[in-house]
Amino acid sequence: MKQHHIIPALFILLTSSLAHGTETLTADNLPTRERPMTSERTDEQHARGWGLSAEEWARYRTLMRGPLGIYSPNLDPLTALGIEARSDQERRRYAELQVEAEAHRVEKLLAYQRAYDHAWQQLHGDMPRVILPDAGPAFSPVTPAANGRVAVFVKDACVACDQTTLWLQAAGMEFDIYVVDSRADDAHIRAWAQRIGIDPANVRSGQITLNHDSGRWLSLGLQGDLPAVVRQVGGQWQRQP
Template identity: 85%
Template structure:
């Protein structure tokens, strides 16, 4: 059998290709001694985002590997560390950090909501946010709840929310409904309103308005579960009995 000889030029080409392949594998499969540095940088960034030290972030990660992570897999770092605080001083520290973080988050949320509302008024001032099929063309756009109106915050899958809303509708008063879990989906609100029996004529006249919550309930910071019937009194939002 004759031996096949590979030309020198082809040897160079094959060597180059193999080298490139090795470089690609190296790029895709970062050597293990470099990985801890990358993870450490990421953890430090996460820690800074929550106002924590690197050691506190490591402790949070360790806690999430235990029972806490099983019972509450989506719990935030500050709550996790606060629940598992080893002293009253630690508990107080995480509570203060969480209040600051939540206040900052709500501030950004409300700033964006104001920008969104302004944009809606500029671009679609005459277009209603949510329309019931039977409401007709005279449907009034959703308006923010004012001093003279009651706001009711509800969830879609909440029997008590349905009952409270229908009770308010039966009184004949004007009120604004905010669906907390609407996911900015008009169809979800329409389906909910039709399911529980919101009167399209009341929606048409503006006596009842249907709105996406868009973070409003969270921004009020009121205690208790939904449904929540609230009214603004003296510049402060208060739950109504």
């Protein structure tokens, strides 16, 4: 079955020099007194985006030019500054900023996921999200069911995740699987399910569903490593032993 995906548009801005020998000013040939001002404004914008001062942003840039940047070249400013904090007070500050930033990121991600789910239902509501070969048109729900089913959060390359999932299947449980590191790739989930031995018949009947996590695990705010078997109890999602 053909899979449908939303592909973001990429807009490329093209610039060209004026004809007849007119000089084009670039960052390299601007008067030297203007370059620091432009750079300073850019640094201030970056700093504000992370809730940091200009001095903190400058320290982050310095840290990333040292060993920390070599070992972890893609480290975000809050993590870098938190790792290299010079006091407990600094460490707490960066941890709190990062919790707020992550919560905001997940909130935006889930808001977009809800919009995507709504669009999918309107445009392709009769089509499955993720299915196994020969599983038939079993639709995977977009949120964990509140009817006694359990939700199982797993990740690839996790032996305990595989064992827990197969134990639940062998016990005849009805459950919804959420693959945390699926990267919204249906083929990734199918390959994982086939590798560990998920029965297509269970997917076809709806006893087991396969879903992208899309930030749901973070949104639950539960502690501990994966796998996680959770159930809704009294309106609250609780981790099961």
